[in-house]
Amino acid sequence: MDSVPKKRKSVSRRAFIQSVSGGAVGAGVVSRLLGKEPRPRPTGPGELEVFEKKRISFTVNGRKVILDAEPRETLLQVLRERLRLTGAKRVCNRGECGGCTVLLNGRTVYACHLLAVQADGADVLTVEGLASGDKLHPVQQAFIDKDGYQCGFCTPGFLLASVGLLAKNKQPTFDEIRAGLAGNICRCGNYQKIYAAVGAAAEVLRRG
Amino acid sequence: MKKEAIIEDPYLEYIDLANIGGDQAAAPPLPQPAQPKPGEFKLIGKYTPRVDGRKIVTGEALYTHDLVFEGMLIAKILRSPHASADVVSVDLGPALSYPGVKAALKLKDGRVKWAGEPIAAVAAVDERTAEESLKLIKVEYKVLPHVVSVDKAMAQGAPLVQNEGNVAKSNEYTRGDAEKGFKEADVIFEQTYKTSWEVHQPTETHGSLAKWDGDNLTVWDSTQAIQSVRDGLARSLAMPASRIKVIKHYMGGGFGSKLGVNDHTIIAARMAKETGRPVKILLTRQENSDCVGYRPTAWMTVRAGAKKDGTLTALTLKNYNCGGIGRGDRCSEPFTDVYKCANVKVEEYAVFVNTCGSRATRAPGHTQATFGLEGFMEELAARLSLDPLELRLKNYSTKDKGDTGTPYSTKGLEQCYKLGAEKIGWSRRNKKPGAGNGTVRTGLGMASQIWPGAGVPGTLADVKLYNDGSVEVDCGTQDIGTGTRTHIAIVAAETLGLEPRDISVHIGNSDLPWAPISGGSLTVPSVAPAVRDAALKAAEYLKGLAAKKLNVAPAEIVLEDKKAVSKTDPGKSIDLKELARTIPRPMPFHGERANMTPGFAYQTFGAHFAEVEVDTETGKIKVKKVVAAHDIGRVLNRQTAESQVIGAITQGMSAALFEEKIMDPETGTMLNPNLHDYKVATAMDIPEIVPIFADVIDDRLNNLGTKGLGEPPRIPASAVIANAVFNAIGVHVREIPMTPARVLAALKRKEAGK
Numbered sequence: 001m002d003s004v005p006k007k008r009k010s011v012s013r014r015a016f017i018q019s020v021s022g023g024a025v026g027a028g029v030v031s032r033l034l035g036k037e038p039r040p041r042p043t044g045p046g047e048l049e050v051f052e053k054k055r056i057s058f059t060v061n062g063r064k065v066i067l068d069a070e071p072r073e074t075l076l077q078v079l080r081e082r083l084r085l086t087g088a089k090r091v092c093n094r095g096e097c098g099g100c101t102v103l104l105n106g107r108t109v110y111a112c113h114l115l116a117v118q119a120d121g122a123d124v125l126t127v128e129g130l131a132s133g134d135k136l137h138p139v140q141q142a143f144i145d146k147d148g149y150q151c152g153f154c155t156p157g158f159l160l161a162s163v164g165l166l167a168k169n170k171q172p173t174f175d176e177i178r179a180g181l182a183g184n185i186c187r188c189g190n191y192q193k194i195y196a197a198v199g200a201a202a203e204v205l206r207r208g
Numbered sequence: 209m210k211k212e213a214i215i216e217d218p219y220l221e222y223i224d225l226a227n228i229g230g231d232q233a234a235a236p237p238l239p240q241p242a243q244p245k246p247g248e249f250k251l252i253g254k255y256t257p258r259v260d261g262r263k264i265v266t267g268e269a270l271y272t273h274d275l276v277f278e279g280m281l282i283a284k285i286l287r288s289p290h291a292s293a294d295v296v297s298v299d300l301g302p303a304l305s306y307p308g309v310k311a312a313l314k315l316k317d318g319r320v321k322w323a324g325e326p327i328a329a330v331a332a333v334d335e336r337t338a339e340e341s342l343k344l345i346k347v348e349y350k351v352l353p354h355v356v357s358v359d360k361a362m363a364q365g366a367p368l369v370q371n372e373g374n375v376a377k378s379n380e381y382t383r384g385d386a387e388k389g390f391k392e393a394d395v396i397f398e399q400t401y402k403t404s405w406e407v408h409q410p411t412e413t414h415g416s417l418a419k420w421d422g423d424n425l426t427v428w429d430s431t432q433a434i435q436s437v438r439d440g441l442a443r444s445l446a447m448p449a450s451r452i453k454v455i456k457h458y459m460g461g462g463f464g465s466k467l468g469v470n471d472h473t474i475i476a477a478r479m480a481k482e483t484g485r486p487v488k489i490l491l492t493r494q495e496n497s498d499c500v501g502y503r504p505t506a507w508m509t510v511r512a513g514a515k516k517d518g519t520l521t522a523l524t525l526k527n528y529n530c531g532g533i534g535r536g537d538r539c540s541e542p543f544t545d546v547y548k549c550a551n552v553k554v555e556e557y558a559v560f561v562n563t564c565g566s567r568a569t570r571a572p573g574h575t576q577a578t579f580g581l582e583g584f585m586e587e588l589a590a591r592l593s594l595d596p597l598e599l600r601l602k603n604y605s606t607k608d609k610g611d612t613g614t615p616y617s618t619k620g621l622e623q624c625y626k627l628g629a630e631k632i633g634w635s636r637r638n639k640k641p642g643a644g645n646g647t648v649r650t651g652l653g654m655a656s657q658i659w660p661g662a663g664v665p666g667t668l669a670d671v672k673l674y675n676d677g678s679v680e681v682d683c684g685t686q687d688i689g690t691g692t693r694t695h696i697a698i699v700a701a702e703t704l705g706l707e708p709r710d711i712s713v714h715i716g717n718s719d720l721p722w723a724p725i726s727g728g729s730l731t732v733p734s735v736a737p738a739v740r741d742a743a744l745k746a747a748e749y750l751k752g753l754a755a756k757k758l759n760v761a762p763a764e765i766v767l768e769d770k771k772a773v774s775k776t777d778p779g780k781s782i783d784l785k786e787l788a789r790t791i792p793r794p795m796p797f798h799g800e801r802a803n804m805t806p807g808f809a810y811q812t813f814g815a816h817f818a819e820v821e822v823d824t825e826t827g828k829i830k831v832k833k834v835v836a837a838h839d840i841g842r843v844l845n846r847q848t849a850e851s852q853v854i855g856a857i858t859q860g861m862s863a864a865l866f867e868e869k870i871m872d873p874e875t876g877t878m879l880n881p882n883l884h885d886y887k888v889a890t891a892m893d894i895p896e897i898v899p900i901f902a903d904v905i906d907d908r909l910n911n912l913g914t915k916g917l918g919e920p921p922r923i924p925a926s927a928v929i930a931n932a933v934f935n936a937i938g939v940h941v942r943e944i945p946m947t948p949a950r951v952l953a954a955l956k957r958k959e960a961g962k
């Protein structure tokens with residue numbers, strides 16, 4: 001039986017992050033990942049768009065990443081398309097739904113709404129970095145225990161928004177949970193269970 | 209006019225979800241294993257967390273959006289900006305010579321009937337290149353007049369959307385004599401109710417990835433229907449179905465919009481063939497908003513005759529429903545079936561306008577119909593000064609076709625009424641609608657529901673035993689977020705004395721044993737009995753092996769706690785793992801969902817009760833609480849069942865208050881094709897939701913006595929809020945979404961005494 005297509009053989013996500021985590025970026029690694037340098041593209045008679053790339057570095061889930069980003073590239077594109085961290089989802093791609101929520105220096109941001117160059121020097125946490133090894137983060141565990149999802153597509157965004165909320169407010173009331181997650185849409189409509197999960201996780205975190 | 213003439217999108221073939229698997233009159237009865245007694249189950253009916261929860265919360269669950277192949281191209285579609293036009297010419301040349309573009313396809317010749325209709329497509333090395341190259345395709349259009357509003361389409365001289373005219377009869381039904389029934393009535397009452405175009409907006413937009421290996425095609429698709437996508441692709445590409453495999457592991461919602469093969473899937477397959485490379489295509493949020501369907505509108509004029517005590521003597525419906533260029537939904541069943549009434553007449557018409565065809569939307573037809581029928585019943589009760597619950601009980605039916613047809617095998621609606629009314633505190637309602645004082649008024653309302661949800665006989669599943677003791681279930685169904693993997697694991701584990709996590713569940717691949725679409729509340733009542741059947745056979749086999757080892761009769765053996773144990777002598781037992789070592793090779797056991805016992809009608813039933821607050825100065829509605837009581841037979845997993853109900857009520861409330869696809873009459877395009885302007889319910893809107901299950905087990909239906917739950921809780925979820933608003937302010941808004949403007953207009957209507 002066929003299963004999920006393998007991630008690219010040449011550079012697996014883990015191998016890539018490991019290979020760049022030492023600090024010195026192998027130029028070969030970057031260009032392998034980016035493919036060939038894009039040629040200038042004619043967009044009409046007499047015009048030529050040239051995208052200057054900017055070298056940026058930031059930490060993702062504790063690993064340092066160095067890459068050359070186009071100024072127009074969003075953090076979501078870099079995470080999903082170049083680092084193969086596909087946990088953050090592209091739902092609206094214009095800051096309306098929270099499906100792409102990640103933590104940037106501990107604050108929740110919409111990764112689709114942030115240019116990658118704005119993440120230069122920052123510390124980024126995605127859903128892939130929430131668990132420590134096999135041990136799930138209490139928020140993750142609570143979403144499983146309380147069925148805080150249905151299709152699961154909004155879940156990574158809700159998880160990060162919840163972690164961001166609980167970092168600021170250790171004992172949120174029900175209304176504070178609702179307000180804290182008001183930037184995330186769950187079209188399956190499982191909000192009631194999501195809030196129950198966040199409440200349960202807050203308790204676990206408080207007990208330590 | 210032949211029907212084919214207007215079918216351009218495979219979705220426009222009417223998907224009669226309500227009737228799939230429903231007609232069993234001719235089928236011979238198959239023996240049904242005896243139902244386990246309550247309490248006999250360890251897992252079924254309890255709370256079980258999802259077996260794939262860990263994958264979902266770690267981001268490891270891969271959705272079609274997330275898949276990447278070496279050398280993969282990205283395709284994009286050029287869509288018509290005009291709602292009505294003739295395509296004169298399409299020049300792909302400039303796009304094809306754009307660096308990075310690998311293929312381009314012309315998709316349209318002749319008449320374009322809606323803004324967003326595919327004209328051409330490109331496949332390029334990355335998404336941006338594809339997007340940029342689309343701009344280079346030269347299309348010459350001859351723009352024609354269009355119409356996108358229902359009333360304008362029905363008016364004299366409107367631009368013709370379909371050759372047969374803009375209004376066509378789509379359904380009719382008669383029983384008894386409505387005119388005679390009206391003559392017998394003490395009261396005759398008539399009202400018109402309207403629903404809006406409601407867009408599915410799943411979080412994962414539609415998307416497909418196609419890859420060829422010689423003559424064999426594999427497609428990863430964000431779909432509710434892997435088997436139908438395979439069959440649809442085979443037809444569209446004129447190739448053998450046996451050479452196509454469709455895979456869906458995880459999918460971010462569908463709600464009816466992902467039930468068959470899509471244009472973009474066919475495009476991906478064609479382009480992958482042409483380029484020899486994998487091709488992926490993901491729709492944007494805009495395309496998802498205006499190109500892949502929505503719930504058709506319904507304009508329902510309901511008329512009934514009743515005796516003073518509430519007995520219905522006649523009920524008629526005239527409905528104009530609009531599904532764009534498609535035929536829309538059929539809304540008759542709730543009118544013909546929910547209430548006891550001998551004289552019923554239904555006439556339905558499709559109204560055509562220049563928007564994309566509608567698609568099945570969580571409980572197609574029934575949801576709109578229930579808004580009309582149940583709104584009407586609430587108003588009729590007020591007219592007759594009756595308790596709305598009493599009026600419903602007065603006209604309670606125990607047979608289908610409004611008590612004139614086949615007896616229901618089981619019907620737990622009365623229990624649902626009782627449980628729900630008790631939980632909401634029904635006696636707190638305003639005895640006279642609008643009786644309260646002050647600016648903010650409180651009200652309680654109710655609404656009932658029917659939906660088939662009986663499942664599809666013939667659904668297949670295999671249980672495979674390995675000689676290391678591991679167990680696999682193979683079934684060509686899909687989990688669309690309802691928890692199908694977990695339901696399968698629960699049924700197999702229950703039957704074999706194992707834990708859900710001991711079961712490897714293989715689904716989401718069309719090569720696996722056949723199962724129906726995940727739509728129409730079909731999955732649980734089709735798949736679970738098939739798995740149960742296979743697992744019972746596997747259990748028999750294991751019991752036989754154990755009996756030999758333990759030297760007792762097979763009937764003596766039970767499988768529990770991962771052991772085979774003698775019932776009479778619990779000292780005699782053997783670990784299933786150890787027992788499995790004697791299995792010569794992996795042993796498959798084939799299971800099939802059997803027919804239901806003929807001679808009975810099978811339906812799900814439910815009743816919702818809601819409490820709202822309405823600010824009579826601002827027109828704003830706040831939903832405080834919804835109690836949902838459902839008879840869906842045996843509940844397999846209370847945890848996921850509750851989520852189904854909670855999600856459906858959230859969606860129903862969202863439709864009742866906010867949701868509406870708005871078309872611009874000037875340009876013929878959608879004005880709110882995004883999640884900012886197309887409002888859906890979020891955090892601050894949701895009420896307290898209380899799911900209740902009546903637990904009426906239907907022994908005649910299948911070997912688990914279980915029915916579907918996808919649609920039922922969605923059906924009354926908008927109607928109940930409108931009815932609670934009526935009870936609060938004393939006037940029915942009669943049109944959803946109940947925006948503040950519409951609420952204020954209704955209050956004005958009340959003041960004017962209309």
Ligand code: FES
Nearest residue numbers: 093095097098112
């Ligand atoms: S995808 Fe970023 S907010 Fe919607």
Ligand code: FES
Nearest residue numbers: 150154186187188
């Ligand atoms: S679980 Fe499906 S969108 Fe939230």
